[in-house]
Amino acid sequence: ERMPRRPLYTPRGKGWLERIKDMFTDVRTWTAMLYFLLMLPLGIAYFTVAVTGLAVSVSLIVLPIGLLFGLGSHLFADGTQLVYSGQPWEFPLVVLGGIALLFVTLHLARALGKLHGLLAKHLLVYNPVV
Numbered sequence: 001e002r003m004p005r006r007p008l009y010t011p012r013g014k015g016w017l018e019r020i021k022d023m024f025t026d027v028r029t030w031t032a033m034l035y036f037l038l039m040l041p042l043g044i045a046y047f048t049v050a051v052t053g054l055a056v057s058v059s060l061i062v063l064p065i066g067l068l069f070g071l072g073s074h075l076f077a078d079g080t081q082l083v084y085s086g087q088p089w090e091f092p093l094v095v096l097g098g099i100a101l102l103f104v105t106l107h108l109a110r111a112l113g114k115l116h117g118l119l120a121k122h123l124l125v126y127n128p129v130v
Helices: 016-025 027-068 088-124
Strands: 073-075 081-083
Touching: 027 088
Parallel strands: none
Antiparallel strands: 073 081
């Protein structure tokens, strides 16, 4: 997102106490603080969406290859065994679903990036209507 330049906070001729007072009464200071406060939950959400989407889609894509090498069963501590009981005709559908989910994840990441750019532009570059 293209960001316009931010104007200087205060003119240079003011004293340091008056410049600090101007910074605390400026709307841009508080919107920037709100942006940085929002970054923690948004960053966690972005990371969770990206990692979950990529991990699930890649695992669906390589699932048939793993099943060919016998990686489809899991032995639990109590001695029971979980075995994938899918039919071979389902493998292409699983791979296609994984590829589709991969593209959905990438498009979702791009959309989140655009929305985050708009949020940053709105909160970091205050442009009052004159």
